[in-house]
Amino acid sequence: MADRLFRAEGVTKRFGGLTALKDVSIEVDEGSIFAVIGPNGAGKTTLFNVVSGVYRADEGAIWLGGSTLHGLGTHRIARLGVARTFQITRLFKQLSVMDNVILGLGRGDIPMGGLIRGPRSKEAVDKALETLAAVGLEKSADTKAGTLPYGDQRRVELARAMAMKPRLLLLDEPCAGLTHHEAVNLAEVVRQVRDTGVTVVLVEHNMHVAMGLADHVAVLDHGEKIAEGTPETVQRNPLVIEAYLGRGESGESHA
Numbered sequence: 001m002a003d004r005l006f007r008a009e010g011v012t013k014r015f016g017g018l019t020a021l022k023d024v025s026i027e028v029d030e031g032s033i034f035a036v037i038g039p040n041g042a043g044k045t046t047l048f049n050v051v052s053g054v055y056r057a058d059e060g061a062i063w064l065g066g067s068t069l070h071g072l073g074t075h076r077i078a079r080l081g082v083a084r085t086f087q088i089t090r091l092f093k094q095l096s097v098m099d100n101v102i103l104g105l106g107r108g109d110i111p112m113g114g115l116i117r118g119p120r121s122k123e124a125v126d127k128a129l130e131t132l133a134a135v136g137l138e139k140s141a142d143t144k145a146g147t148l149p150y151g152d153q154r155r156v157e158l159a160r161a162m163a164m165k166p167r168l169l170l171l172d173e174p175c176a177g178l179t180h181h182e183a184v185n186l187a188e189v190v191r192q193v194r195d196t197g198v199t200v201v202l203v204e205h206n207m208h209v210a211m212g213l214a215d216h217v218a219v220l221d222h223g224e225k226i227a228e229g230t231p232e233t234v235q236r237n238p239l240v241i242e243a244y245l246g247r248g249e250s251g252e253s254h255a
């Protein structure tokens, strides 16, 4: 059996009277793709925010390997090897693709001004180009990030996270807003990332994208984990079908 890289145990997060996560536990094997799916508002992004240190869980424990992440700040967690992308792309749109990736090289804590204004080291440039090649964007290195098609912007964001050489990569709806063709291509890039040894947890509203990509799936609904297993077993689970279909959601939309 593969080693567990990541564990969340009994994580609860409240916002005032709303319990966004209720006693959620997941365990992620090293080198796997783990998908967290669920309808809008299920608590998927909140889970990422708690894991990456944006919010502190009210209850529960979070571990990366032998290190506890609970209560640490975003920079500490990044330095321990957790990188993430966001549901809505957060690129520096005025900067080149290359500079966006170079910003990731220092695990997110390099002061931006100095880095951009100062000369870039050959080492940084080489590493950025290597990372861009891994997502198929080496030809766009000098392009302003904001001018790329949205599918390519998502790749830049992925490359920036990869430049951090993370052990755990959190992807929040990486295929949201992409055409079917772009989504299929990005899914292939995510597989290649996993094949380099990076453990991936992705949040996905679109059940079909997640099912095609993930080794293991957990389903959240109203902040609670309602099912977990292989894509095949989860897809057949009546609770999951109810969560998606019972409310008129096809799982196809990105609304």
Ligand SMILES: Nc1ncnc2c1ncn2[C@@H]1O[C@H](COP(=O)(O)OP(=O)(O)O)[C@@H](O)[C@H]1O
Residues within 6 Å of the ligand: 015, 018, 020, 038, 039, 040, 041, 042, 043, 044, 045, 046, 047
């Ligand atoms: N910072 C916040 N303050 C208050 N409520 C929040 C905050 N972040 C998320 N929520 C609420 O928590 C619930 C889960 O949200 P979210 O994790 O974004 O869901 P998902 O990503 O699954 O669509 C929603 O009801 C949302 O409105």
Ligand SMILES: [Mg+2]
Residues within 6 Å of the ligand: 044, 045, 046, 087
């Ligand atoms: Mg979300």
